[in-house]
Amino acid sequence: MHCGLCLPTCPTYDATKVERNSPRGRIALMRAIADDQLAPTKTFGDEMYFCLGCLACMTACPAGVNYAELFEHARAEAEASGALRSPKRNFIRAFTLRWLFMDLRRLRAAGRLLRFYQCTDLQSFLRRTVLKLFPQRLRELEALTPDMQPKFSADLIAPVTPPAGPKRFRVALLTGCVQDLAFSDVNRDTAEVLARAGCEVVTPREQSCCGSLHAHNGEWELARELARRHLEQFPPDQFDAIITNAGGCGSHLKHFRKLLADDPVYRERAELWDRKVKDIHEWLVQVSGIRYQVSGDARGAKPPDTWHLTPDTLIVTYHESCHLCHGQKITAQPRELLRSIPGLKLVELPESSWCCGSAGVYNLTHPEMANELLARKLAHIRSTGASVVATANPGCLVQLIQGAKQEGLNLRVVHPITLLAEAGRKKSLQR
Ligand code: SF4
Ligand code: SF4
Numbered sequence: 001m002h003c004g005l006c007l008p009t010c011p012t013y014d015a016t017k018v019e020r021n022s023p024r025g026r027i028a029l030m031r032a033i034a035d036d037q038l039a040p041t042k043t044f045g046d047e048m049y050f051c052l053g054c055l056a057c058m059t060a061c062p063a064g065v066n067y068a069e070l071f072e073h074a075r076a077e078a079e080a081s082g083a084l085r086s087p088k089r090n091f092i093r094a095f096t097l098r099w100l101f102m103d104l105r106r107l108r109a110a111g112r113l114l115r116f117y118q119c120t121d122l123q124s125f126l127r128r129t130v131l132k133l134f135p136q137r138l139r140e141l142e143a144l145t146p147d148m149q150p151k152f153s154a155d156l157i158a159p160v161t162p163p164a165g166p167k168r169f170r171v172a173l174l175t176g177c178v179q180d181l182a183f184s185d186v187n188r189d190t191a192e193v194l195a196r197a198g199c200e201v202v203t204p205r206e207q208s209c210c211g212s213l214h215a216h217n218g219e220w221e222l223a224r225e226l227a228r229r230h231l232e233q234f235p236p237d238q239f240d241a242i243i244t245n246a247g248g249c250g251s252h253l254k255h256f257r258k259l260l261a262d263d264p265v266y267r268e269r270a271e272l273w274d275r276k277v278k279d280i281h282e283w284l285v286q287v288s289g290i291r292y293q294v295s296g297d298a299r300g301a302k303p304p305d306t307w308h309l310t311p312d313t314l315i316v317t318y319h320e321s322c323h324l325c326h327g328q329k330i331t332a333q334p335r336e337l338l339r340s341i342p343g344l345k346l347v348e349l350p351e352s353s354w355c356c357g358s359a360g361v362y363n364l365t366h367p368e369m370a371n372e373l374l375a376r377k378l379a380h381i382r383s384t385g386a387s388v389v390a391t392a393n394p395g396c397l398v399q400l401i402q403g404a405k406q407e408g409l410n411l412r413v414v415h416p417i418t419l420l421a422e423a424g425r426k427k428s429l430q431r
Contacts, residue, residue: 001065006057011355011373012050020047023057023067030074045078050369052362053216054355055251055326068251068327069258072215079218097219101209102226104177108152111181115148140367146182146398153180154205156188161201168198169240169287174253177209179246179394189421190245190280196424197287199240204233210244212252215259216360227256228266236273245280245417247324247393248360253277254328279324280417281333281392314341316419317349317386319377319400321393325353334392334416341423347384351376356391358399374403381411390416 006023007013013022020029026047032038051071058067078084100106117123127142153175171194175187191201211226230253234242244250254277256270263270278286318335325331331353338346357363357373377400381389391397392415404411 001063003062005062006060006067009056009060011052011054011056012369015369015372021050023061026051026074027065027067027070030070033074033077040077040081040083042083045075045081045084048074048078049084049365052322052355052357052359052369054322054359056322056353056355059326059329059353072218072220075216076218076220093217093219097214097217097222101177101213102222104180104206104208107177107181107209111148111152114145114181115150118145118147141364144363144398144402146178146394146401148181149184151184153184153187153203156184157191157201157203159203159205161191161195161203163198163200164196165198167200169200170238171199171201171241171243171283172234172239173201173203174210174234174242174244174249175203175207176244176246176249176394177213178398179249180207183394183397183415186245186415186418189415189418190243192421193280193284193417193424194243197284199287201243202239207233210249210253212249213360215252220259223252224259224263227259227270228263231256231266231269231273234273236269236276239276241278241283242273242276243278243280243283245392245415247279247321247328247330248395250277250279251323251327279328279330279333279392281324281337282328282330284420285333285336312343314344314388315347315384315386316344316388316390317347317381317384318352318416319349319356319381319389319391319396320353321391321396322353322355322359324392334390337420338390338416341419344419344423347386349384349386349389350380352380356396356399356403358393358395360395363399370399374399378403378407378409382409386411388412388414388419390414390419392416 002024004024010022019025029038029044029047033040033044038044048071053071055068058065061067100110157173173187173191173194179187191203194201208226208229210230211223214226215223236242244253254274257267257274260266260270316338318338320331335346338344354377355373356377357370359370363370387410389400389411391400391413397413397415400413404413
């Protein structure tokens with residue numbers, strides 16, 4: 001099918017109106033390469049990396065084309081061809097994908113160094129002096145670095161958190177990589193909310209990156225290695241659920257079966273794993289019995305008529321992480337959880353499922369396009385009049401925090417689970 005229904009949902013096509021920059025155009029290129037009519041040239045590789053991987057086209061496609069798989073294979077093909085190689089690119093990929101993100105101890109050490117840089121006068125001194133001499137791109141990169149947390153997840157969460165009441169479930173909590181460094185407080189809030197829902201929460205101190213960064217950047221073997229590590233670190237038969245609070249990671253974590261389909265040792269375990277991995281919103285709604293609409297219709301749902309705004313009412317809007325809504329089809333649950341918070345009014349965000357430009361490392365590799373998308377997103381957020389925007393992915397959180405800072409907005413950017421945890425604490429104090 002070449003219906004083109006995906007075209008209006010594609011941010012890169014929307015920006016350029018060039019067929020090659022659309023899902024249909026990209027699939028045609030992939031097809032031509034698969035049929036040996038085209039070689040995987042640098043132009044092909046660049047096109048695959050110009051794609052955000054937002055998967056909005058998958059939601060729109062009436063034929064059920066699995067763009068996520070096509071896109072990952074295409075990037076792997078581009079990498080294998082060597083067409084994109086350059087000394088600088090090779091070094092960056094070797095340092096980040098093959099070294100830094102393969103061992104979280106290294107990443108945490110880097111996080112501590114970064115924290116030292118951010119919290120001493122060093123950052124402001126270098127910004128005033130040496131950094132001014134650096135190329136603009138490098139200065140932009142420095143400004144995009146998220147603030148590191150003073151403590152990482154292992155310092156904030158006990159290896160086993162007991163349930164707040166009778167034990168209903170035993171779950172494992174995945175603390176992630178960037179999430180662990182920049183949003184360990186969200187991981188702590190997640191453990192707290194799970195405990196309130198009757199879960200015993202197992203949070204191993206030593207964890208690994210989920211491998212989505214590797215799979216999305218054509219490093220399948222490394223992604224497989226990390227998947228196997230997860231199956232060893234979190235034996236799926238020992239938990240009722242394995243919980244993730246990062247939309248991008250969840251979308252990858254739910255597909256280990258395909259990744260390890262040819263592995264006789266791990267194949268079966270991967271199947272069980274895929275069934276046990278749950279996004280935190282999905283799991284909480286499932287176990288708490290909050291009523292929600294299963295379809296995406298909830299996106300346009302109106303808040304209850306009974307709303308009476310008081311000076312204390314918190315106006316919140318919700319930005320959907322691409323991989324939570326398009327990758328995992330989780331749209332209604334975060335909204336229902338937010339609506340369940342007393343004193344909170346949820347205002348729908350126009351184009352809530354349109355990419356904010358973060359898209360993994362897209363804001364680093366394609367800053368112009370990423371900034372265009374960010375400006376569009378911030379304009380919509382401003383139009384809602386909300387003082388808080390909730391979003392459930394570390395990349396989106398970083399992107400929106402930076403955007404709000406640059407535009408001088410008085411806007412709190414927060415994970416929905418943090419709002420839920422804060423409401424729970426308030427309730428406990430009132431008892
Ligand atoms: S993943 Fe996003 S950017 Fe890429 S083709 Fe699909 S809609 Fe366009
Ligand atoms: S990917 Fe789906 S929506 Fe897009 S042109 Fe092909 S069939 Fe149509």
